[in-house]
Amino acid sequence: MTIAGYIVLMVAAIPGIYYLLAIYSSAHYFRVARRENPPNTDFFPPISCLKPIRGLDDDAYENYASFCRQDYPDYEILFCVDGDDPALPVLEKLIADFPERKIRLLYGSGRDAINDKVGRLVRLVSEAQNELLVITDGDIRVGPDYLRAVAHPFRDPKVGGATTLYVSTEETTLVQELQSVGMISDFFAGILVAWQLDGIKFMFGQSIVTKREHIAGFGGYEAIENRPADDLNVGRLVAAQGYEVKLLPYRVKTVADFQGLKDLFYKRVRWMTVMRLMRAKGHFGLIFTWGLVWALIAVAIHPSRPIVIGYLGSYVVLRVVLTWLIGIHGMRQPGMWPKMLLVPLWDAMAFLIWILSFGRKTIRWRGFEYYLRDGILVPVDPAKSHGPR
Numbered sequence: 001m002t003i004a005g006y007i008v009l010m011v012a013a014i015p016g017i018y019y020l021l022a023i024y025s026s027a028h029y030f031r032v033a034r035r036e037n038p039p040n041t042d043f044f045p046p047i048s049c050l051k052p053i054r055g056l057d058d059d060a061y062e063n064y065a066s067f068c069r070q071d072y073p074d075y076e077i078l079f080c081v082d083g084d085d086p087a088l089p090v091l092e093k094l095i096a097d098f099p100e101r102k103i104r105l106l107y108g109s110g111r112d113a114i115n116d117k118v119g120r121l122v123r124l125v126s127e128a129q130n131e132l133l134v135i136t137d138g139d140i141r142v143g144p145d146y147l148r149a150v151a152h153p154f155r156d157p158k159v160g161g162a163t164t165l166y167v168s169t170e171e172t173t174l175v176q177e178l179q180s181v182g183m184i185s186d187f188f189a190g191i192l193v194a195w196q197l198d199g200i201k202f203m204f205g206q207s208i209v210t211k212r213e214h215i216a217g218f219g220g221y222e223a224i225e226n227r228p229a230d231d232l233n234v235g236r237l238v239a240a241q242g243y244e245v246k247l248l249p250y251r252v253k254t255v256a257d258f259q260g261l262k263d264l265f266y267k268r269v270r271w272m273t274v275m276r277l278m279r280a281k282g283h284f285g286l287i288f289t290w291g292l293v294w295a296l297i298a299v300a301i302h303p304s305r306p307i308v309i310g311y312l313g314s315y316v317v318l319r320v321v322l323t324w325l326i327g328i329h330g331m332r333q334p335g336m337w338p339k340m341l342l343v344p345l346w347d348a349m350a351f352l353i354w355i356l357s358f359g360r361k362t363i364r365w366r367g368f369e370y371y372l373r374d375g376i377l378v379p380v381d382p383a384k385s386h387g388p389r
Contacts, residue, residue: 005301011297015291020319022189023325025196030330033249039145039154047075048128049146050122052109056086057139059169061094062139068098069213072147075101076129080120083107087138113225114370114377121230125212135208135217139255141169145353149250150209160243161210161235163203164250167333175261181339182346184331185323190289191247192326200245202235206251210238219242226376228274228363235327251331262362265353270364272357277372286354289346291315292347319343 049067067077079091094105113119153159167208168180238246258264276283295311318341327336362369362380368382
C-alpha cells in the first residue's frame with residue numbers, strides 16, 4: 001500500500017476518536033445533569049409562557065393543553081396568533097376548557113419581520129407580566145412538572161438561560177423513526193460533545209428559558225427578527241453577557257412537522273445550509289465525523305479482513321454504544337433497539353445532506369428565497385419577499 005493509502009487510513013480513524021469523545025461526553029453529561037437537577041420542590045418564580053403561533057399543528061389541542069396542566073403555582077400563557085389563523089378555534093376552546101388558567105390571546109405581531117416567529121416574540125415579550133420567560137413552539141408537549149424543571153436552574157444568579165432535550169411523540173411511520181434515531185444518535189451526540197468542550201452557548205426552539213432583562217440586554221427580539229435560527233442566536237447573545245446557559249436533562253416532546261421523506265430531506269438541507277452559512281469552519285469540520293463514509297473508504301482502498309473488522313466493525317460497535325447511551329440510558333426512550341438498524345441509513349442520508357448544503361447559496365424561508373449576509377436574511381427578489389404580518 002502506498003504512503004497516500006496509509007494517510008487515508010489514518011484520516012479514516014478520526015471519526016472513531018470523535019465517537020469515543022461523544023461517548024465520554026454523553027456519559028459525563030447525564031451523570032452531572034441528573035445530579036445538578038433534582039426535582040424542584042421549593043423554587044417557583046412567576047413565569048410567562050410565550051407561544052408564537054402560525055398555522056395548526058397536528059395534535060395542537062393536546063400540545064397547548066399540556067401547558068395548562070402544569071403543577072406550578074403562578075404562571076400565565078400568552079399566544080400570539082392572527083385573527084384568521086386556523087389555530088384560533090382551538091385556542092378559544094382551550095380557554096373555555098381551562099377557565100382557571102391565565103391565558104391571553106394577542107392578535108398579530110404588528111411588525112414587518114422576515115422571521116415571523118421572532119416578530120411575534122417581540123410583542124409577546126413586551127406583553128408578558130413576569131420576568132422569567134418560557135418560550136416554546138406550538139408543536140411542543142410537556143409533562144406537568146415541566147415548569148418546575150426549567151425554573152430550577154434560575155435559583156443561581158449566574159444562570160441566564162436554559163434549554164431542554166427533546167424527543168418525538170410516538171412515531172407512526174418509518175420516516176419518523178428515522179428522524180428520531182438520527183436526532184438521538186447524531187444531533188445530540190454533537191451537542192453533548194459541544195457541552196463537554198466549550199459549554200452550551202445556544203438554545204433549542206423547543207424550549208427557550210431566559211429572563212426579560214437578558215433579552216433586553218442584547219437589544220430585544222427586535223435585534224434578530226430578520227435572522228434565522230433565533231434559538232441559536234438567543235443562546236449566544238445571553239451567553240455573551242457573561243451568563244451560563246444550561247442544557248437540562250428534561251425531555252419535551254415534539255410532533256413531527258414533515259409528512260414524508262421528501263419533506264424531511266428538504267427541511268434538513270435547509271437547516272444544514274443555515275449552519276454552513278452561519279458557522280462555515282465548524283460545518284466543514286463535520287467531514288471528520290462521518291464514520292460510515294470513512295470506514296467504507298478504508299475498506300475500498302485496502303479490502304482485507306483486518307480493515308473490515310477494524311473500521312466497519314468499530315463503526316458499528318461505537319455507533320450502537322453511543323445510541324444506547326444517549327437514547328436508552330440518558331433519554332430513556334422505549335423501543336430503541338430495533339431502531340439501531342436505521343443508524344447507518346441515517347448516517348448515509350445525513351452525509352448526503354451535508355454534501356448538498358455546500359451547493360446552496362440561498363435559504364428558502366416561508367416560500368421565498370433569501371441570501372444570508374452577516375447573519376441577516378436578505379431577499380433575493382425584494383419585490384417578492386415578506387409582507388406585513
